[in-house]
Amino acid sequence: MKCSKAIPAALLLALTLTACGSNAGTTEQTAGETVFRYGTVAYGPEMANAGLNPHEAYSGWSAVRYGVGETLFRLSETMELEPWLAESWEWVDDTTLSITLRDGVTFSSGRALDGQAVKECLDHLVAVHDRAPGDLNIDAIEADGQTVTITCNAPNPALPNYLSDPYGAIIDMDYGTDGVDETRNVAGTGPFVAYEVADDHIYLNKNETYWGGTPQVDRVEVRSITDGDTLTMALQAGQLDAVQGLPYASLELFADENQYTISSADTSRVFFGAYNYETEALQDIRVRQAIAMAIDKDSFTEVLLHSNGTPAVGPFSFDTDGVTAPAYDPDAARSLLAEAGWTDSDGDGYVDQDGQPLTIRWLTYPGRQELPLLAEAAQATLQEVGIQVEINSTANHLGVLESGDWDVYVSAFVAAPTGDPAYFFTTHCLDSSAKNRGGYHSDELEAQAAQLAGTFDPAERAALGTAMSQTILDDCGYFFASYLRMNFVMNNRVTGFTAHPSDYYEITAQLSVGQ
C-alpha cells in the first residue's frame, strides 16, 4: 500500500520539478497579454552586439533587429534603399546630402524626432564608434526643423547606404547619459521599448505611441541561446515561439507545416577567411592560392550546410557571375606549393621548408555552428595537399585576433548589409579598414576604392565593386567559402515574422502571435 501511494507522489514531484525546470528563465504572462518568445544565437558578447546602444560595436544590430531603433534609410526586400525615418533626400552637391525627416515620429522618451535630435545622435556616433567615422566621413551636420544637412569631407555616394547601417539607428541623446541609461537602455523610435537589457536577454514592451501603427504583440522576450540543440529543444517544447540559428541538421525536425513555419532568405552573409600577413609563409601568393584551391566549397555547402547556402566565389552573393576565383583542385594546389618551395621532404605527409612544416593556425568561433564544421572539413582537404591545420575554435576569437596568434581567421560576415559594394572593402580590405586585422594591402584596391568613393552612378558603383572583388581574388587576399541562407523557424501561431536578406530587420510592428 505504501508503495502504491509513493509511486504517484514521486511521479507528481517529478512532474512538478520538470514543470519548474521547463519554466526556468521565462517570465509570467498575464491574462490576455500576447507575448512573443524568441530565441537566437545571434545576440550577445560573442557577437559584439550585446545591449542596444547603436554607438557601441555591433549593438545597433540588436537595436534594429529587436524593434527598438530605426535608421534614416532602410533596405527593401530587394536590397534597394528606401526612406524610413527620412521622408525624402537629395544631394545638394557631391559632398552634401539634405534629408527631410518624417513628421509625427517620437522617441520612446517622448521627445519628438527632428533635425536637432538626428544631428546630436550622428555627432555622437562619429565621435565614439569604430567604423562609422570612416564610413560616413562627415565634416559637419546642420539641423533646421525637420531637415538635416550632412556635409562630408569628400564625395561619399554611399552615405545614404551607410546611414542604413544599424549603427545609424537614431536614439534620443538626451535620454540617460549620452543616450544610454544606467540599465543599458536607450530611447529609440521603434515599435518596441526595452524594459530589461542584459548580455543574454532583452525584454521589450510594445511602444504604444509608435508612429507606424500599434504593434500587434504586447511583449517580446529575446533570449540569447547560443547552443543550437537547446534552441531546437526549446522550440519543440513550446518554450519559444520562434528561433533563429537552428543547426541546419535540425531543420528537418520542423518540416511539419501544420505545426511550424520556416521563413528563409538568402543573405549577403558570407563565410570567408582572412590571412595574417605577418605570417611569412602566407606572404607568398602561391601558398594562399594553394589554400584557396584546397577548400572543397561544394561539399561544405551541400553536405555540412545541408544545401542551406551556395558555394561562394567572391564576397558578394549577388555577384557570382562577374568574378572568378580558384576552384577546388588539390593537384594544382600541390603543384603550387612545390613551386613555392614547399615539399614533403621527410615523408610525414606534410610539406615543409627548411625543416619546418607548413602549419596553419585556423582561428574561428563556435557561435556560428557551421564555422567549426568548415574548419574540420578544410583541415582534412588541406591535409591532402600537405598543409597541417591547427584549429582554434573559441568564443574568445576577438582576443586571439588581438594577440596575433593566428594565421587564418574564418568568420561569417554580412558583406553588403547596406546594399552597396563599398561596405565589405571599407571594413576589411583597405589600409584604413577597422577589420583589416591581417594587414592586407593592395595598391590596386586602394586606387579602386578611391575611385569608388567618387562614383555616384549605381551601375558604375556595381561595376567597380565587381572589379574590386576580382582584385582581391586575383591577389588571393581572402578566400570565400559559402553564402548563407538564414532561417527563422516558428510555431504556426506566429505571423509577420519574416527573414530579410539584410539580416537585420526581425521584430516589427506586424509581428503577431495568435492564441
Added chain:
Amino acid sequence: MSTKLRVRLCAALALAVVLLALLSPWLTPYDPNAQDMAAALQPPSADHWLGTDSHGRDVLSRVIAGARTSVFSALILVAASAVSGSVIGIACGWFGGWLDTLLLRLGDLFLAFPGMVLALAVAGLLGGGMGNAILAIALVSWPKYARLARSQTLTVRSAPYLTAARMAGNGPARLMARHILPNIAGSLLVTASLDIGTMLMELAGLSFLNLGAQPPTAEWGSMMSKGRSLIQTAPWTILGPGLAIFLTVLIFNLLGDSLRDHLDPRRRARKKEQTS
C-alpha cells in the same frame, strides 16, 4: 561469485579495453580521420556498423581510435595524480613539521574549489589539447592521494617493523620506498582504479566543452559533443562514443570495487571467521 574471481574477470575486461586502445591503429576498419562527404550521416549498415558522422567518417573506426586517446589519457592522468599525490603524502606523513603544513595547506587550497570548475578554468587558461586537459585535472586531483597517503603513513609510521628498519640503518628515502609504500599501496591502488572511470569522464567532459582533444583527433567526449546536434536526426553519431564511455567507466569502476573488496582486511577476516 568470489571476490577473487570478480577481480580476475574485471581485470580481464579492463585489460581488453587497454589492449583495444593499444592496438586501435590496426583494428579500425577505416581511417578514423578520413572524410567522405558523399557518405555523410549514413545510418548503421554492413559497411559502417555504427554509421558515419557529419563529415562522412566511420563512427566505429573513430570509437576504436578514440579508445587510445580516452583510455590512455585517463590512465596517464590517474598515474600522474596518484604518483605525485602519494609521494607528497608520504613525505608529509613521514617528515611532518613545516613541510607537512605547507604541502597540506596547498592541497587544501586546491580542494577548496569544485574540482571540475577549477579544471575548466585551468584548461581555459592553458588552451585546448589533451595534454593541457590532463594537466588541468591532475592539478586538482593530487591532493586526494596526498591526504590518503599521509594518513596511511601516519598510521604505519610508528609500527615496529619500521622502527626495526630504521635501526637497521635505512635512510628516509629507502624507508618510504621499501617499507611504507608497499604497506599503503593497496588503498592507493583501489582509489586509483576507482578514479580511472571518473577521470575518463572528466576528460571527456573537457573535450565535450572543446577544452580537450582537438580536431581531427578521435576522442569519445569530443565525438559526443559534435554529434549532440544530431541526437534527434542521426543518433548513431553519439551512440557509439556514449556506449564506449559507459562500458569503460563501468568496467573500471567494477574493477575498483572488486579490488577494494578483495583487499579489505576486515572483509577477509570476516570471511576467515565464517569458514572456521
